[in-house]
Every structure is written in structure tokens, then in C-alpha cells.
Amino acid sequence: MSAQTAPPTEETKDKPALKPSKEDTGAGWGPRIALILLCALFTVPTLGLFVSSFRADETLLRRTGWWTAFGEQFDLSNYSTVLDAGMGESFINSITVAVPATIIPIMAAAFAAYAFAWMDFKGREFLFIIFVGLLVVPLQVAFIPLTQLFNAVGITNDFLKLWLAHTGFGMPLAVYILRNYIGSLPREVIESAKVDGASHFETFWRLILPLSVPALAAFAIFQFLWTWNDFLVALIFMTGGQEVVTVTLAELVGSRGQDWHLLTAGAFISMIVPLIVFFSLQRFFVRGLTAGSVKG
Amino acid sequence: MGNLVSGVVAIALGVGGALLLFYVLNALAERMPKEWEERFKPYAFIGPSLAVVGIFLLYPAIQTFWFSFQTRIGTPNQEFTLANYEFLFTDPGIRDSLINNLLWIIFVPAGAVALGLLVAVLADRLLPRWEKITKSIIFMPMAISFVGASTIWLFMYAWRPPGSEQFGLITAIITGIAGPMDEPLIQISTGRLNSFALMAVMVWLQTGFAMVLLSAAIKNVPTDTIEAARIDGATEIQIFWRVTVPQIRSTIVVVTTTILILVLKVFDIPRVMTSGNFNTNVIANIYYDLAFTFGDRGRASVVVVALIVMTLPFMYINIKRFREQEAMR
Known part of the structure; x- marks a missing residue:
């Protein structure tokens, strides 16, 4: 578990003066070649899938290497096929699951985080330790009991089940990240609000919430990617015939494992949103991941 | 809509x-x-x-x-039993999966930390712009779901019978070097070779995470300690092992345990790539099958209890670390 909400990468980036000048160390050719090879190892698999997904001839796609495909015809036909094969609907479903599951836990978590950080009460440490302990609890613990609970209470809507489950599973992390951040705000700011006669609710609403935007964003991005990329929770709770992208992709692998024109395009559709989030919000993404990678 | x-x-x-x-x-x-x-x-x-x-x-x-102590759950005959625990400790399927989980626990965190450390150290010597690009590339797989990554690597491991052209890159490389392969890599259970092929996917996914934290830690190592070692005539490799590593030990521990906890519960990758067949099964997949394929809630629960027991030490470590931080606040 990483304690800091903001990993030091963010800081070091702003302090280039701390870095020794390049003449001191200087990268020789050995390290450079090693790095180029490593970068290849981390891009080529995805690149191969990407190139393949555009190959128009599906027979060639599963008979010849994608590295020999130069000069072949490329088009979007694989994408339209897989979108029609259920991936399109699943894409909408993934959005429907991930966005509310990201936003709903935030407000409750922020209130709790404020109380843990700035209010004095009996059992404060003990209660917070519950959240810290639950950070690593395996989610498998919850599936059978929750399935029964949903049945008993009469919750049959798959989306509602997933929103609730992801809210519950994301809560320890949300409280943990936000409490660490809110707790690090300067004491004077909170005290001055109190002196001005602000109630806790006002302090929270007018002061804490706006100041906590970086931490809120870090959690939101982590939670969004977690729920978007989640396979297990959706597999278990979506019983009514609806699917999200990861489940559809896994099903395609299972049932049409040789149809690489479907799998390559399907995999890319499932990855496009997280990749966009990754490239556009990398700073926050790094923060959320490093603060939240302990999640069960 | x-x-x-x-x-x-x-x-x-x-x-x-x-x-x-x-x-x-x-x-x-x-x-x-x-x-x-x-x-x-x-x-x-x-x-x-x-x-x-x-x-x-x-x-x-x-x-x-x-x-975990109940049998025939949900029927009028539900009663107390220790049979689930007997199952946990004697079932050969569970024992086999635990061996795989153990391999994952040993090799995946070590692999990801080693590679992440290598990239962090090497990229630190590049110009800032190139360092940033390199790190982005290594970090990118972290955005990809386990299911997506499994698909990507199934494509890398794709296999066709001897005599046909291979379109899976890794299979093509292996057959190019060592001659024809009689079966796909992910089906070769000799020496659990296929389990290692699945572990490679997780290492590929987690190296970026290890790199980000380790790189940050390396940048916080005071330069004068390195300069002093250099003046004393230490080689770069000696500096790395005797000066840098000891000063980033706590970060290495944090990264290793974080990946370890993740790996303990690994499910998606074996599920998608082999369905747990060919001797690649893991404990979380056994849980899924017991709970949702066979509907045996007692046995499924006992497997979860085992999982929780395995995470307890890390829960304890997290809480201890939290208390130490609080004491310093």
C-alpha cells in the first residue's frame, strides 16, 4: 500500500534542479538498447492486435503473421462486425455501469473523510482502521451473501446491483484516499473557518470540497477504470442477459477463439476508453493507481 | 439507451x-x-x-x-459440518491450484519489481523528455483490463499445427529458433510452462506500476550519497546495489506486497486464457466454479476463508504502517 495520495513523481517533475546534470551519468548505448527492447516488449503486443484488427481479409488474419500484412487491404469491417455481434450494446452498458459507480460513492466518502480527518470522537481510530483493513479484503467474500441479499430485498435490476456493489467495494479506498488528502490540508484554514462561525457542514461544503478536487479526481479516475475494466463483479451480478465489454470479450474468446477478426477488434473496443483516459489524464491516473492499487 | x-x-x-x-x-x-x-x-x-x-x-x-461451517445451505437440512474444511485440506484440485498460486506469488511480484526497477534506473539517465516517453510506454498496459490483456497475449501465443505459417508472434519466434511446436504454449503443462506464460501477462501489466513508485523513490535518493560512492571508486553496479537499493528498500517492500495481494486473487487471466485447464488453475477460479457453476456455497465459502486468511498478514501490515504514519503526523 502506498501511503501518499500524490506519488513523488508529480513533485520531482516540478523540480528538475534536483536531478543530476546529464553529463554526470550519461546513458551509454547499452542502457539505451535495453530500454528500446523493453519499450518494444511493452508496445508490440498491443500494436500487433491493433494492426490485425484492421486487416480486411479475416482468413489471412488467422493464417499469416500481422508483421507480413504490409500492402494488404485495411478497413473497419472487423469493427462493424463485432459491434453488431453485441459489443456495441455492451459498450453502452459499460458506460452505464461505470459512470454512476464512479460518482455515487464520492459524496458519502468525502463526508466520512472529513469527519475522520478533522472531528474528534470516540472510536475514531478504530473505525478508520476498519476501512484500512478492508482495503485488501478479497471481493470474493461478498458475492454469495450479496446475491442472497439482493434476492431477499427484491433488487433484480442488473445495473442497480452493479452500482450498489461497486459503491460498496470502492468505499474503503475512497474514504482512505480522501481522508489522507483532507487530513493534509493546513489546520489554520479549517480553524479560521470555525472562528468565522461556520458549521461543519458549511466548512465541508464551501472549503473542503473545493480544496479536495485533486484527490476527488484521483479517486474518480481510479474507480472509473476499475469498474470499466472489472470482469468478475459484472460476470456475477449481470444475470439478466445484459453484458459489459469485458464479459462480452471473454465470451467471444471462449466461444469464437479462432475468429481473430472479432477478437482483435473487440479487444480494442473494450480498451479504447481506458486508453483515452490514460493518455489524457495520466497525472491523475498515476495518483489514483498508486494510492489505490491495493483494492481487492 | x-x-x-x-x-x-x-x-x-x-x-x-x-x-x-x-x-x-x-x-x-x-x-x-x-x-x-x-x-x-x-x-x-x-x-x-x-x-x-x-x-x-x-x-x-x-x-x-x-x-464455511454449513452444508446443504438453503435447504431445510442445512446443518453444521467440518466437511468443507476437510475438502479444503484434502482436495487434489485445490492443492494443485495452491501450487500455481504459490508460483504466481513468487514470480510475478519479483518479475514486475525487477523489470520496473531496471526501467526506472535506466530511464533516469535519459533526457527528461525521453524519460517521460519511455515511462509512459512502460506504464500504458496498466490502463488495459485483465481480459483485454489476456486477449492480446492469446494472440501472441496463437498456434497452428506444424507445417503451417504461425501468426502468433511468440509462437513464430519459438518455432523459428527451436523448430516446430506440437501444441500451443498455453497447453504445455510440463514444468508448468503454461502457468509461466500466463504469469508473463501479469508481469507485463504490473511492471508500469512498480516502475512509477520505484522511479519516484530513486529520485529521492540524495545525490551526495551516490557522488561519495563514485569518488570512492565504486562502479555503477556497486552503487546501485550498495547505495541505491538499501535506500529504496521500503518502497520495494510496498510495491512487492501490493502486487502480491493482487496476484493472490488472480482470476481473470487464467479464466480467459485457459479456463483453468492444462494445470493452470488458481484458487479464485476454483471459488468461481464452486459458487456459480456448481452452486456449492459451503465449499465456495471455505475457499474464500482460505483467501482471507492469506490476506490477513497484509491487512496487519497495512494497519501497522497506518498507525506508524499517524504517530508521525
């Missing part, structure tokens, strides 16, 4: 409902005598999230523990 609309409604209800709840609780507290107000308010603020983890995590944990 109708679901999208209900999604928007859910957001409004979720966020608005939470706000309204806190507003009401706050207003209620303010009507109380001052002394009571101060006592009640903190609990009003943490109450909702505590209730949520209570319902979604704590109560299920208790029920799982209870179910």
Missing part, C-alpha cells in the same frame, strides 16, 4: 440523496443541545459510508465464515 437514462437518474439520486441525507443529519444535529451536537455529528458524517461497508463487506465476511 433507457439504461443510460436510468444511469443519469442513479447519479442524481446517489449524489443528491447523499447530500440531502447529510444536510438533514446536520440540521438535526444543530437542533440538539451543543454538547450532544458535537457528539452526534461525527457519527452522522461517517454513518452512511460505514453502513455501506458494513452491508457490502463486513456482513458478507461474517456470513461467509458461517457458511
